[in-house]
Amino acid sequence: MAETFNSSRNVVGMSLRNELRGPKQNLVDWYRYMQMGAEAVHLVNPNVLVILSGLDYDKVLTFLSVKQVELTFEGKLVFELHWYGFSDGGDWKNGLCVLQSRSNGEPVLGSCGEYQAWSYTSELNLVLKDAGLCLQAGADGEEVKFGTQCKNLGSKWVQITDSRMLLSTYAEDNGHMVCLDLGPENSIITSTCKCLVEEGPCSSESQWFKIVDSNRESSSYHLQLRTTDEIGREAIRRAMKALRKRHLLEEGAHAPAIAALSRPFAAQHSAGIRGKEKAEKLEFELQQCYRAQSRLSEQLVVEVAECRSSKALVQEKESLITSLQSEVTQAREENSQLKECLDEKTEALVLVLTENHSLQLQMKDVM
DSSP states (O other), X not given: OTTTTTTOTTOOEEESOSSOOSTTOOHHHHHHHHHHHHHHHHHHOTTSEEEEEOBTTTTBOGGGGTOOOOOSOOSOEEEEOOOOTTSSTTGGGSSEEEEEXXXXXXXXXXXXXXXXXXXXXXXXXXXXXXXXXXXXXXXXXXXXXXXXXXXXXXXXXXXXXXXXXXXXXXXXXXXXXXXXXXXXGGOEEEEOOOSSSOSSOOOOXXXXXXXXXXXXXXXXXXXXXXXXXXXXXXXXHHHHHHHHHHHHHHHTTTHHHXXXXXXXXXXXXXXXXXXXXXXXXXXXXXHHHHHHHHHHXXXXXXXXXXXXXXXXXXXXXXXXXXXXXXXHHHHHHHHHXXXXXXXXHHHHHHHHHHHHHHHHHHHHHHO
């Protein structure tokens, strides 16, 4: 492309790659290939500006404060940075938020400008802070409600996708997994989670609910319904989450939880005290699984960080070895040249000494 538009005055700059994203993005490759690409563009088109895009949907360029790019040219490098409405803690300013209705006290969608703070607890409850009420799912397809019984499964909400856009729980009537959803007339319901399996085109926009950090009050959140234009990815963490998910599945960490959640709790409660004890046991198993998930996730994050650090160290050592090998080769060549020069000088010296001795003998004969 740089060579094609070399003579075009209307093309003033070329971006090497727009909005890098995904699990394979990393600093080692960014520096390597961005520098290679910049040099390639400059080589065939020395007049065009070279534009470098950052990581994480081009929202991150802070690493340049530690290490700058190293190029053979200057005065024509442009760094591109994107800043969206969802790029920081101002997420709550856009879209609709889940609020408590002033008329009947139940969950409704309203403007995020009406401040109502939530807590997302370690027990996976979504609690309205001022009222102390937790968000609870009813039967599949019915509206959610507020309540005080926060220990049942229908009150525990899990962010089940890498984008953290789907909030799942379990329906009160059949124990099936459901997601928070936008119902008729902007009501808030639960329904079967959409687009979890890639089987052709599908749309889950009505289930895009986001727990958004708020800077209005310490340790508070907003539960927000996001529109298509407001969706951004949380970058660098996607790869980590995908690895954690695969690791947990391989270890079978969720097996007890799946077994626990496959049984409707309504039938267990009707069995009396024995059913209640069984339900409490299953809930305890679920909590153990969540703790195991947390430990495995932390371990995996450490292992991935160590692997990346080791990889960078190995690459640095390989680069150093290559440089040393080049220096040794150069030193050998210089040594060979010096030896040849020394041999020539030695021969010249011997010749001079021989001629000098011959002259001395001739002078003795004359005298």
